[in-house]
Amino acid sequence: MNPVPARAIVIGASAGGVQALLTILPALPADLPLPIMVVLHVPADRSNVLAPLFASKCALIVKEAEDKEPTRPGVVYFAPSDYHLLVEADGALALSSDEPVNYSRPSIDVLFESAADAYGAGLIGLVLTGANADGAAGLKAVADAGGLALVEDPTSAYARPMPEAALRACPAAQVMSLPRIEEFLKGLGQA
Amino acid sequence: MSPVAPHEVEDIEIQLLLEALFQRYHYDFRHYARASIKRRLLQARTHFGLPSLTALQERVLHDPEMLPQLLGFLTVQVSEMFRDxxxxxxxxxxxxxxxxxxxxxxxxxxxxxxxxxxxxxxxxxxxxxxxxxxxxxxxxxxxxxxxxxxxxxxxxxxxxxxxxxxxxxxxxxxxxxxxxxxxxxxxxxxxxxxxxxxxxxxxxxxxxxxxxxxxxxxxxxxxxxxxxxxxxxxxxxxxxxxxxxxxxxxxxxxxxxxxxxxxxxxxxxxxxxxxxxx
The missing domain is CATH 3.40.50.150 (Vaccinia Virus protein VP39)
Known part of the structure; x- marks a missing residue:
């Protein structure tokens, strides 16, 4: 499949995303050998409840991303509400309060594009359910840099527009149902 | 010669452009976090309709009137009163x-x-x-x-x-x-x-x-x-x-x-x- 071993995973989700991530993330083992960075759109004032919610259900360590924080394998980093999350060339995380992109802050495109620069072919990008088009340009950047592009099957997704937009921008992306995505990500630990 | 990815060429262009801004105008963005500065520079490039960051560097080096606009891209923050x-x-x-x-x-x-x-x-x-x-x-x-x-x-x-x-x-x-x-x-x-x-x-x-x-x-x-x-x-x-x-x-x-x-x-x-x- 992917000739370059994956070094990081980025995930973007919007409407229905909490449920979708609750299907995937708790199933992953604590010794997953790479970090996961997540942008999940939630209202800005519903602030920062995501990390505690997922931490209580996951074997992986789950935390809110901090500025200049180095990433570690086996840790899930959520973008804080009202900040963009980016990855620097050395793999450290960065936050910004630049203007919203695709009406979103955090924006999936901002995370995916910077992570594609940082990890190149070593990145897996995954676009899940959502009712907008954020993440489409980002997923294309992941594929253009040689990374693996994955999209939740729009026909079974809670909201179709975001995975559909991602597929239009990045037709080479692999389409998978949530259970299939879960299996695939679990397999990364058993290479 | 080993192959170089397009974004690696862009990284070189960013470095040169920031150096040019510093030497020409004494605005020093060389120690700004790179991932964000790159987004902002690419936005500026798109805004000015230029093919590359090298072209942006050429313009701003020779045309001081470009500087305020470029500074706008590099620095301006939209905030709110009583934010947080x-x-x-x-x-x-x-x-x-x-x-x-x-x-x-x-x-x-x-x-x-x-x-x-x-x-x-x-x-x-x-x-x-x-x-x-x-x-x-x-x-x-x-x-x-x-x-x-x-x-x-x-x-x-x-x-x-x-x-x-x-x-x-x-x-x-x-x-x-x-x-x-x-x-x-x-x-x-x-x-x-x-x-x-x-x-x-x-x-x-x-x-x-x-x-x-x-x-x-x-x-x-x-x-x-x-x-x-x-x-x-x-x-x-x-x-x-x-x-x-x-x-x-x-x-x-x-x-x-x-x-x-x-x-x-x-x-x-x-x-x-x-x-x-x-």
Whole structure:
């Protein structure tokens, strides 16, 4: 499949995303050998409840991303509400309060594009359910840099527009149902 | 020759462009966090319709009139008045009672951008009866931002959010007491800036200019790399009076700073620190 071993995973989700991530993330083992960075759109004032919610259900360590924080394998980093999350060339995380992109802050495109620069072919990008088009340009950047592009099957997704937009921008992306995505990500630990 | 990915060529272009800006105009973005500066430069390239960052460099080197526009892309932050109301509430309820004991006060808003925080603090200090004994220093590196800050004019469609934030911050008055509406704009009362000095100052290259009781520098240092953050925090350390206060952005931290030991947590959840005794 992917000739370059994956070094990081980025995930973007919007409407229905909490449920979708609750299907995937708790199933992953604590010794997953790479970090996961997540942008999940939630209202800005519903602030920062995501990390505690997922931490209580996951074997992986789950935390809110901090500025200049180095990433570690086996840790899930959520973008804080009202900040963009980016990855620097050395793999450290960065936050910004630049203007919203695709009406979103955090924006999936901002995370995916910077992570594609940082990890190149070593990145897996995954676009899940959502009712907008954020993440489409980002997923294309992941594929253009040689990374693996994955999209939740729009026909079974809670909201179709975001995975559909991602597929239009990045037709080479692999389409998978949530259970299939879960299996695939679990397999990364058993290479 | 080994193959080079397009983004690696872009990285070289970014480095050269930042070097050119520094040598030609003495604006130093070389130690800004690279991922964000890259987004901003690529936005500028698209805006000017140029094929590459090298072309952008060529233009700005030879055409000084390009500089203000490029600076706009590289520096301007859209903020809100009373952004993160809990921060202003913590200042009001926990920091100002300490400041009240001083006969005169100096407050530095570092990286004031278009002035939203300057007016927020001026209103807060007026509500708490400290305005008349306070001198505010509002600094930025972008002359256009400083002009906007000094003008204190904001689009009326932003006022609803400002008002909501002000109330959540524990505001004792109505925000509408401080501006007049005029053709879709809110013009803030010039009496709010009688005690404000707007000034060009760079956290990258300039020095201490006064002894402050409070410094507020929010969502500015997240754009800096570690060594530059250390410089800025060192500058704040040297600018604060004994027991002076430093407020930073809600997602920023002094934890990783070389100068962390010079500060004690004061309101940790709002990232308000207090200078330790030297």
């Amino acid at each position: 109301p809990a921060y202003f509430r913590a200042l009001r309820e926990q920091v100002l009672p300490h400041l009240r004991t001083y006969p005169s006060l100096k407050v530095w808003i570092a990286g004031c951008s278009a002035g939203e925080e300057v007016y927020s603090l001026a209103i807060l200090f007026r509500e708490e009866g400290l305005f008349d004994r306070t001198m505010f220093y509002a600094t930025d590196i972008n002359p256009d931002a400083l002009r906007a800050a000094e003008a204190g004019v904001y689009s009326l469609d932003r006022i609803r959010k400002f008002t909501e934030n002000h109330q959540k911050s524990g505001g004792r008055t109505s925000l509408s007491d401080y501006y007049t509406a005029d053709y879709g704009r809110a013009v803030f009362d010039k009496s709010l800036r009688t005690n404000v000095v707007f000034s060009d100052h760079s956290l990258v290259s300039d020095a201490v200019f006064g002894e402050m009781q409070l410094i507020s520098c929010r969502n500015v240092m997240i754009y800096f790399d570690r060594p530059l953050q250390d410089r800025a925090v060192g500058l704040f350390k040297d600018s604060l009076a004994r027991n002076g206060f430093l407020g930073i952005g809600s997602k920023e931290s002094l934890r990783f700073s070389r100068h962390a030991g010079a500060f004690a947590d004061f309101v940790p959840e709002e990232k308000i620190y207090r200078r330790r005794e030297p």
